[in-house]
Amino acid sequence: xxxxxxxxxxxxxxxxxxxxxxxxxxxxxxxxxxxxxxxxxxxxxxxxxxxxxxxxxxxxxxxxxxxxxxxxxxxxxxxxxxxxxxxxxxxxxxxxxxxxxxxxxxxxxxxxxxxxxxxxxxxxxxxxxxxxxxxxxxxxxxxxxxxxxxxxxxxxxxxxxxxxxxxxxxxxxxxxxxxxxxxxxxxxxxxxxxxxxxxxxxxxxxxxxxxxxxxxxxxxxxxxxxxxxxxxxxxxxxxxxxxxxxxxxxxxxxxxxxxxxxxxxxxxxxxxxxxxxxxxxxxxxxxxxxxxxxxxxxxxxxxxxxxxxxxxxxxxxxxxxxxxxxxxxxxxxxxxxxxxxxxxxxxxxxxxxxxxxxxxxxxxxxxxxxxxx
Numbered sequence: 001x002x003x004x005x006x007x008x009x010x011x012x013x014x015x016x017x018x019x020x021x022x023x024x025x026x027x028x029x030x031x032x033x034x035x036x037x038x039x040x041x042x043x044x045x046x047x048x049x050x051x052x053x054x055x056x057x058x059x060x061x062x063x064x065x066x067x068x069x070x071x072x073x074x075x076x077x078x079x080x081x082x083x084x085x086x087x088x089x090x091x092x093x094x095x096x097x098x099x100x101x102x103x104x105x106x107x108x109x110x111x112x113x114x115x116x117x118x119x120x121x122x123x124x125x126x127x128x129x130x131x132x133x134x135x136x137x138x139x140x141x142x143x144x145x146x147x148x149x150x151x152x153x154x155x156x157x158x159x160x161x162x163x164x165x166x167x168x169x170x171x172x173x174x175x176x177x178x179x180x181x182x183x184x185x186x187x188x189x190x191x192x193x194x195x196x197x198x199x200x201x202x203x204x205x206x207x208x209x210x211x212x213x214x215x216x217x218x219x220x221x222x223x224x225x226x227x228x229x230x231x232x233x234x235x236x237x238x239x240x241x242x243x244x245x246x247x248x249x250x251x252x253x254x255x256x257x258x259x260x261x262x263x264x265x266x267x268x269x270x271x272x273x274x275x276x277x278x279x280x281x282x283x284x285x286x287x288x289x290x291x292x293x294x295x296x297x298x299x300x301x302x303x304x305x306x307x308x309x310x311x312x313x314x315x316x317x318x319x320x321x322x323x324x325x326x327x328x329x330x331x332x333x334x335x336x337x338x339x340x341x342x343x344x345x346x347x348x349x350x351x352x353x354x355x356x357x358x359x360x361x362x363x364x365x366x367x368x369x370x371x372x373x
Contacts, residue, residue: 012243016132024114028215031079035086039362046355047363049311053351054367056309057092057272065271065308066094066264070286071357072277073101076109076217077116078358083365085220092368095264096153096221097257099281100232100250103156103218104239107138110160110216111208129238136199137208139244140165142253143195146188151256152230157222160210169203170196191249199244227264229257231285262289270307275343277314277357283342290346308348313360314339318352 042050057067069084076098087093098106108115111133122128129135138156144165145155159165173193177186195201213219221228232254234240234247265286275282294304319334327344328334335341344350353360 011241011245014130014241014243015126016130016135016242017127019108019112019131019133022117022127022131024108024112025116025118026077027114028109028212029113031077032082032215033079033358033362035083035362035365039366040359042355042359042363046353046360049351049353050360050363051367053272053274053309053311054364054371057364057368058371060271060309061091061094063270064267065269066267067092067272067274068095068097068264068268069093069274069276070097070278070282071102071217071275072099072279072281073105074277075357075361076102076105078356079215080358080361081109081215081217081220083358083361084217085214085224087365087368088220088224088226090368090372093226094267095261096217096226096228097261097282097285098153098217098228098230099278100230100237100239103138103152103230103232104134104237106216106218107156107160108134110210110212110219111137113212113215129241131238132242135239135242135244138239139195139242139246139249140201140206140208142249143188143192146249146252147185147192149185149256150253151260152232152250152253153218153228153257154222155253156230157216157218157228159208160213160216160219161222163209164205164207166205167192167196167201167203172203187248188252191246195244195246227260229261230254231257231261231281258285258289261285262292265289265293265305268305268308271309273308273310273343273346273348275310275312275339276360279314279316279339283339287342287346304347306347308346310343310346310348310350311353312340312343312350313353313355313357315354315356318354323350323352 060067105115119128141156141159170193173189177189218228232250290305297304319337321328321334323340323344327341340352
């Protein structure tokens with residue numbers, strides 16, 4: 001039998017384009033919700049659960065427990081940045097987590113004031129995701145942040161908040177690598193050195209002005225000192241579609257963020273988890289992290305994470321199943337809703353709210369504000 005010979009793509013030959021040439025479908029100035037406006041009402045069945053969620057968040061914060069918001073990119077694209085800014089300012093959220101898409105739209109809104117493209121149209125002509133500034137600046141942020149031990153979320157948040165990064169000289173990187181090859185940051189230094197050579201990045205301060213910071217959830221988190229972790233997949237995101245793409249850089253940053261995510265799960269006893277529009281990343285990352293935390297606790301003779309509440313929010317039909325009664329049998333279609341099933345197995349009391357994500361967050365903020373008065 002003849003086997004097919006396959007060669008990997010040479011991404012260094014990709015032709016990339018400036019964002020100014022892309023037809024962006026959404027604009028920051030148009031999508032961001034004013035948190036002072038009264039929210040549209042939630043569905044009648046959902047409103048009591050939102051109020052219950054607000055009460056549990058305030059109780060959790062009084063006892064010093066974590067409140068973790070795990071969200072998909074649509075929460076950002078639906079304009080929740082200013083609302084989350086207020087919630088973090090009140091310390092009602094202690095940890096944010098998102099996927100790679102959540103950071104790409106976040107950075108594009110903050111720098112370009114617009115985001116989102118037609119996947120169908122642009123894949124066909126080979127331009128989907130091949131946007132120079134997006135991949136370049138996110139990689140630049142991750143490589144600069146790595147030298148300070150920062151993961152994906154805090155590196156990008158710092159770049160947006162500070163309007164740029166500062167790079168060492170190539171001579172400084174070379175000396176540091178040579179002096180201590182076994183240093184934990186040697187690989188990060190080598191990745192940056194290679195990128196500076198290949199991309200022509202200069203040493204010193206590189207200014208990247210972000211005129212729409214208000215539309216960035218990640219920048220607001222960095223401003224408030226709230227941990228924000230990013231959990232991407234290699235090849236999932238458009239920052240792969242550029243010669244600068246480096247899976248090691250992304251993987252390193254995501255590794256550090258997974259560990260930081262676990263640090264918040266460690267503080268989750270009596271706390272709250274909000275999984276908003278994250279049908280895959282949220283439940284998958286949470287279940288692995290919770291297992292790691294419980295493993296370490298049991299070795300130390302401590303009880304596993306307990307007493308937490310989980311609120312899963314999505315537009316999908318929940319299958320007509322009452323998840324407070326446990327998971328359905330395999331003969332019920334609801335059993336195959338991963339975003340519900342995984343969380344229902346995580347030891348806390350889980351509620352499913354079929355609701356628009358921005359509508360939920362706006363109403364939750366309104367309830368918190370009223371209860372806290």
